[in-house]
Each structure stands twice: as structure tokens, then as C-alpha cells.
Amino acid sequence: MGVGPHDERFMAAAIRLSRWHTGLTSTNPSVGCLIVRDGVIVGRGVTALGGRPHAEPQALADAAELARGATAYVTLEPCSHHGKTPPCAEALIAYGVARVVIAVTDPDPRVSGRGIALLRAAGIEVDAGLLEEEGRRALAGYLTRQTKNRxxxxxxxxxxxxxxxxxxxxxxxxxxxxxxxxxxxxxxxxxxxxxxxxxxxxxxxxxxxxxxxxxxxxxxxxxxxxxxxxxxxxxxxxxxxxxxxxxxxxxxxxxxxxxxxxxxxxxxxxxxxxxxxxxxxxxxxxxxxxxxxxxxxxxxxxxxxxxxxxxxxxxxxxxxxxxxxxxxxxxxxxxxxxxxxxxxxxxxxxxxxxxxxxxx
Structure with missing residues (x-):
């Protein structure tokens, strides 16, 4: 399918949404997620205050049955590990999303690339790296702590x-x-x-x-x-x-x-x-x-x-x-x-x- 101008528009909106809770999500990054169906935003979510729930399950719940066959735009690779909440990649699969567009791959060794692999194994189309520079700037604190330990x-x-x-x-x-x-x-x-x-x-x-x-x-x-x-x-x-x-x-x-x-x-x-x-x-x-x-x-x-x-x-x-x-x-x-x-x-x-x- 490839990435088009409409994808950039929705990802830019997801990045703006992610900034709503910058600095308010504890050790978790503030991530934005939009669910888009037929060019219309049907679900939106941003990492909750304190870090949970994550953006994806909130956006999916907002979209409900309209998520099936839709595209998810998410500013950071969906998590694939079981922590205090189930993996976001599994939630995207369970809701029947057809495509996931990602700005930044997660450097967390528990996630890095695994979230994308999990989605693709379920038959979901994945495009990663869209508006990556803008996404990295929005996630600067999280990425610096993950990659530089500061x-x-x-x-x-x-x-x-x-x-x-x-x-x-x-x-x-x-x-x-x-x-x-x-x-x-x-x-x-x-x-x-x-x-x-x-x-x-x-x-x-x-x-x-x-x-x-x-x-x-x-x-x-x-x-x-x-x-x-x-x-x-x-x-x-x-x-x-x-x-x-x-x-x-x-x-x-x-x-x-x-x-x-x-x-x-x-x-x-x-x-x-x-x-x-x-x-x-x-x-x-x-x-x-x-x-x-x-x-x-x-x-x-x-x-x-x-x-x-x-x-x-x-x-x-x-x-x-x-x-x-x-x-x-x-x-x-x-x-x-x-x-x-x-x-x-x-x-x-x-x-x-x-x-x-x-x-x-």
C-alpha cells in the first residue's frame, strides 16, 4: 500500500496528541494513537497520567467495532511484552486492525522490533519510520533515558x-x-x-x-x-x-x-x-x-x-x-x-x- 500524504497528516496529529501528557506519565513515554477508518478518525488515545493505561487500548476502546479493518497511527512501536498491562500489539490484533503506522521504533530491549514482528505475524500491514524525526523529538526524554541512561x-x-x-x-x-x-x-x-x-x-x-x-x-x-x-x-x-x-x-x-x-x-x-x-x-x-x-x-x-x-x-x-x-x-x-x-x-x-x- 505504501505511505501517502494522508498518512503524514494523521501521524502529525498523533504526535500533537502525544504531547498532551508529556512529563506526566512517570517512567512511561507519552504516546499518541489514532484509529482511522475511511479517512475519518474514529478513536484516539494518549498515555494516561501516571503512565497507564497506554494509548493504544484507549484509542481502540474509543473506536470499538469501527477499529476492525482500520489503520492505527501510533507514535511509538506498540509494546509486545507482558508488564503491568497486556501488550498493546496484542490489543491491536484482537480488535482486528488492518494496518499500523509507527513513527519511532522502541529502543527498549523488551520491545525493539518485537511489536512490529508480532503485528506482521498476525497479517497486519506495518509501516514504520513515518515522521520519525518529529516523533523522536516528542519522545526525547524517554528515548534519551532508554539509550543513554540519563x-x-x-x-x-x-x-x-x-x-x-x-x-x-x-x-x-x-x-x-x-x-x-x-x-x-x-x-x-x-x-x-x-x-x-x-x-x-x-x-x-x-x-x-x-x-x-x-x-x-x-x-x-x-x-x-x-x-x-x-x-x-x-x-x-x-x-x-x-x-x-x-x-x-x-x-x-x-x-x-x-x-x-x-x-x-x-x-x-x-x-x-x-x-x-x-x-x-x-x-x-x-x-x-x-x-x-x-x-x-x-x-x-x-x-x-x-x-x-x-x-x-x-x-x-x-x-x-x-x-x-x-x-x-x-x-x-x-x-x-x-x-x-x-x-x-x-x-x-x-x-x-x-x-x-x-x-x-
Whole structure:
């Protein structure tokens, strides 16, 4: 039969659907599935909050008897193994789907290629690799954790017109306007964890939650690189640790007298050298963290850049200047590291966002 333009249209819609629950499906990826019969969408599903049920059984149940002889568009290869739920490939077979179109083959060794083989053995036509690049970008966190044993890392920087990200001893400095800040909160809402250094945590006393109305429950795990356990017990992070998790990354040879009050406040202390991200990131992945947003400050940004462990860069530029006493940005548009492709420019009021991404 082959792949046609209508297939691309439906797969693009399935990828958009998959993004509804990005960052909200625990260790499972957020997958989109559409069931299409005679050019009409008759069933749709996206991985449920928390990771179950998967997208395919929801879309099949939505389509009911109309699934027989239909085409399923799914952004990730249907699973073939018995876990906490039956295999999605078996569900597609049971409902009598005639054809399955897949964007991305699953790198999970329990699945990789087996889901496709199971479908083909049942006489179902399978086309794989449609809009694969777009599908991989939508599944970036899951794919990075599966193939590299670490979260997908986004570095976000807001830079003034004179190339600064803040002011020495000045606490938080508003570089971008409300529209850009709202966009950052949307990014936080679809990210598993957010990370800052102890300098930023002390100077700015940030909350690092999502404050967009309706999305507050989607706040990421707050993570602080704090080798000597200097995070104040009076900080907003510590005082909210029982509501939204906080992980403090401290040297293994930590001062227990400092550690105990933090633990008593609900803070998790992760013994791991904060300045070796190649060790820290797998430790976070082992906790089910698939995506990490690095928000500050300059030293922390440079740490991840120098280690070559940044996958995406979001560079916001505001119109104002900071001037004397400014903290220079570790990165400008003119000195982007090699291997990053410019993905687009977006305008939010007076602010500009340039996004760069490594190939997955």
C-alpha cells in the first residue's frame, strides 16, 4: 500500500496528541494513537497520567467495532511484552486492525522490533519510520533515558540586551516579560525535574514551581546542586518540600548535622558529587526522571555545557540592559556549541526565544 500524504497528516496529529501528557506519565513515554477508518478518525488515545493505561487500548476502546479493518497511527512501536498491562500489539490484533503506522521504533530491549514482528505475524500491514524525526523529538526524554541512561537535558537562559543573565548580589532580575515567563512555566509543566545551583538558590530564593493557573499540580521535582548543604531551612524550597519534592545533591561525605534538619523538612538528600553531571544524571534517571530543565545560574549552565550533556538550549533575549555588576551569560547566539541545530525563533511580546537542539 505504501505511505501517502494522508498518512503524514494523521501521524502529525498523533504526535500533537502525544504531547498532551508529556512529563506526566512517570517512567512511561507519552504516546499518541489514532484509529482511522475511511479517512475519518474514529478513536484516539494518549498515555494516561501516571503512565497507564497506554494509548493504544484507549484509542481502540474509543473506536470499538469501527477499529476492525482500520489503520492505527501510533507514535511509538506498540509494546509486545507482558508488564503491568497486556501488550498493546496484542490489543491491536484482537480488535482486528488492518494496518499500523509507527513513527519511532522502541529502543527498549523488551520491545525493539518485537511489536512490529508480532503485528506482521498476525497479517497486519506495518509501516514504520513515518515522521520519525518529529516523533523522536516528542519522545526525547524517554528515548534519551532508554539509550543513554540519563534524562534529556534542556538548558534555559534569559539574556539581557547586553549579554547578562543577572546582577551580582541583586537577587532575581526580571529580564523577560510576562508572556515569555508564562512560556517557561509551560516548559516546567512538561518536565520531570528542574535544577539550579546553590548560588542561585540562595541569591534568588526561587520556588521553581509551575504557577500557571490549572497547571500547578504539574510542578517538576526541584533539584539543587548543594555540595556543602548550604540550602537555608527558611528557603521557599525547603518550606514547600512536603508539597513538591526537593532533591539536594550533596557530597557523599556530608555533614549529618546539616543534613538531618533538611530531611526532617521533607528534603531528599542525594549523595553524589554535584560537579560531575555524568554521574548525577544516571542517578536521576534511576529515579524515573526522563527530562531535566537546567535553569541557573551561570556556573551550573557552564558545568553541563562543558560536560557535553545538554540536548536542547532555549535562549531568551529581553530588550533591557543590566549594565555594571552584571553576570555575563555563559552562552550567546554567536558562540553556540557545535552539534546544535537552530530549531526556530519565537516572539513573546518584546522578547525573543531561539531554540537549538542536538540530533537525538
Amino acid at each position: 534524562p534529556y537535558v534542556t538548558l534555559k537562559l534569559a539574556i539581557s540586551a547586553d549579554g547578562m543573565i543577572g546582577r551580582e548580589g541583586g537577587g532575581q532580575v526580571a529580564i523577560t516579560g510576562p508572556a515569555a515567563r508564562a512560556q517557561v512555566h509551560s516548559l516546567r509543566a512538561e518536565t520531570d525535574a528542574i535544577l539550579v545551583g546553590i548560588g542561585t538558590a540562595i541569591a534568588d530564593d526561587p520556588l521553581l514551581t509551575v504557577r500557571t493557573p490549572g497547571l500547578e499540580s504539574q510542578s517538576p521535582i526541584r533539584t539543587v546542586l548543594d555540595p556543602a548543604l548550604e540550602l537555608p531551612l527558611t528557603s521557599k524550597l525547603v518550606n514547600s518540600a512536603r508539597d513538591v519534592p526537593v532533591i539536594v545533591v550533596a557530597r557523599p561525605e556530608m555533614d549529618e548535622a546539616r543534613a538531618e534538619p533538611l530531611r526532617s523538612a521533607g528534603v531528599e538528600i542525594l549523595p553524589c558529587d554535584p560537579y560531575h553531571p555524568e554521574v548525577l544524571l544516571p542517578a536521576l534517571a534511576s529515579r524515573g526522571i526522563s527530562s531535566l530543565l537546567v535553569e541557573g545560574g551561570a556556573k551550573t549552565a557552564r558545568l553541563f555545557l562543558d560536560a557535553g550533556l545538554v540536548d536542547r538550549i532555549q535562549l531568551y533575549q529581553g530588550p533591557g540592559t543590566i549594565g555594571e555588576g552584571g553576570i555575563e551569560s555563559p552562552l550567546q547566539k554567536t558562540d553556540m556549541p557545535s552539534g546544535f541545530a537552530h530549531r526556530g525563533t519565537f516572539i513573546f511580546g518584546e522578547d525573543r526565544l531561539d531554540e537549538y537542539e542536538r540530533e537525538l
